[in-house]
Amino acid sequence: MSSWTERAKAVLPGGGFGNFDASLVIERGQGSRVWDADGNEYIDYLIGSGPMLLGHSHPEVVEAVAEQLSEGFSFFASNPKGIELAEVICEAVPCAEQLRYVSTGGEADMFAIRLARAFTDRSLIVKFEGAYHGMSDEGQMSLSPSKLIDFPQPEPDSAGILQAVQDQTLVIPWNSPEHLKAVFDQHGSDIAAIIAEPLQRIIPAQAGFLQSLRDVCDQHGSLLIFDEVVTGFRFAWGGAQSLYGVIPDLCTLGKTIGGGMPLAAVAGRKDVMSLFDKSVAGDQWLMQVGTLSGNPIAAVAGLKTLEILKRPGHFERLRELGDRIQEMLVNALNKRGVAHQIVGNSVLFDVIFREELITDYRDLGQADKAKQAAFNKSLRASGILKSPAKIYPHLALTEADLSVTHEAIEMAADSLI
Ligand SMILES: Cc1ncc(COP(=O)(O)O)c(C=O)c1O
Structure with missing residues (x-):
């Protein structure tokens, strides 16, 4: 060693x-x-x-990043490269009418959940046992539980998480239409969102399961969040949502869109995303700032990575x-x-x-x-x-x-x- x-x-x-x-x-x-x-x-x-x-x-990414390095590392203000990258992502990803940058996938998931709660004025979140949505309190609900307790009770994976977070999370097994129906029958009018990885770690959704998530959210006025931090720009140019043909209200992106640099995003329907805009959201405004959000060097690495990925084949x-x-x-x-x-x-x-x-x-x-x-x-x-x-x-x-x-x-x- x-x-x-x-x-x-x-x-x-x-x-x-x-x-x-x-x-x-x-x-x-x-x-x-x-x-x-x-x-x-x-x-x-x-x-x-x-x-x-x-x-x-990758030599082309290195060259693009090297050019940006002498133009400044971080501004806090919006920058052209970040705007260009947002245009590319919104053109590619079906649900993405607008996006908000953050620095990590876990942060994107945390804000997507908060956004769904603000938009629906509801508090319950449905999450699947074993699904990974970063390190926020919500993300730590039954990510890799050692005790197999009764659904839909969550088990936090980490110490230091308030009981209140557990009380607001419903955990069900992936690929179980029965459990999905049961939680919505019982709590449907209080459920803000379902958050799901379209491929849960490595476990595929069975035929029709992703569509059933879409349908149940539509029936109950809940939002569907796809965590595409891994699947985005990997499963297809438009991510897993375009490959599987099920379009969520919001998705989270990370990893590939920053080309290996700290950059991630919440993306989705314009009416939902508008809650990030204080001038229109009023009391529903979601405060969100971050020193590195849309960092120009990360944006350049992401832009070049996506440009290369889009080439045929x-x-x-x-x-x-x-x-x-x-x-x-x-x-x-x-x-x-x-x-x-x-x-x-x-x-x-x-x-x-x-x-x-x-x-x-x-x-x-x-x-x-x-x-x-x-x-x-x-x-x-x-x-x-x-x-x-x-x-x-x-x-x-x-x-x-x-x-x-x-x-x-x-x-x-x-x-x-
Ligand atoms: C599906 C999924 N969501 C969210 C995250 C969290 O991303 P980050 O590590 O950038 O916070 C990961 C990380 O592996 C992930 O696999």
Whole structure:
């Protein structure tokens, strides 16, 4: 282990930033690869937890950012690059008539929830067990609960959260029309919004489920919020909402739209978004400011990233890469008779060691976690870096990367038998 990990232990709780295995200190990234402080090289399927869809330090993005660097880092005032990026996002994302910038995806989710409460003058939020919506009090409701308590009661994942937040959150299982109906039958007129990831971590919505969220919100005057922090500009140019054809009232975006820099947004219907405008919102005004909101350097990185992504063939290529990696996993594990399934979409998925269909958080909890950890450990030893529960295909992957990945998968499959 590098001296960095020792130094980190002295000044960082848990010896790291809290995001990932603290024993890994990454010094450098280029294209599809990252290098740690011990000099190990990895093919990167973590890609900064999603944003580096073009790979690290894409030359065109570097050039655009370098140009902006000598023009100023941060103004607090609106800036042309941020306005241009908002135009591109509003043109691409079906629900986005207007947007408001923040700095992180979690912040965007927090404001989307507050906005829905202000617009509907209601307080209850429906959230799905196991769904990730950042680190706000609401986001921490049953994100990864260890106790499986009765629905729709939430379990906070973090200490320090007020009971009042729990009282205003209804948690139900993903892909359960029965629970959805039950909470709306009982509380419909008090529900401000449903917040959902259109692909929950990696678990797809079953046929018709996303549409049923739209329908129930329409019936009860609630808002539908899609958290597209991960899926936005990854699943399609218009995000998961355009791929699946279900349009929410609001969505949140992050990761890719900042090209790896701190930039995120709440976007949606103009009448709802107008509550951010004091001159029209009156008592319903939502106060929202942030030092780094729409930061010009982040906006330039995002603009260039989106410009590149829009070029012909990129989303198709991403799907093809994901499909090829999935095929490698399935073949390697089938050959050795290891029970498993791929859960997710071509552009975001993981292999899960369980045969029965996975439709929600509790199903995922039944999978063989020890096998997954062993598989991931072997991949890491072969130079493959991934999140413990996700594989992010990306556009910097080369044929050479894919053949190293293939070999690593074969070895990891061997390690399980
Ligand atoms: C679906 C989803 N929403 C929100 C967030 C929070 O984004 P951030 O880490 O930028 O706060 C994440 C982060 O991974 C996410 O995956």
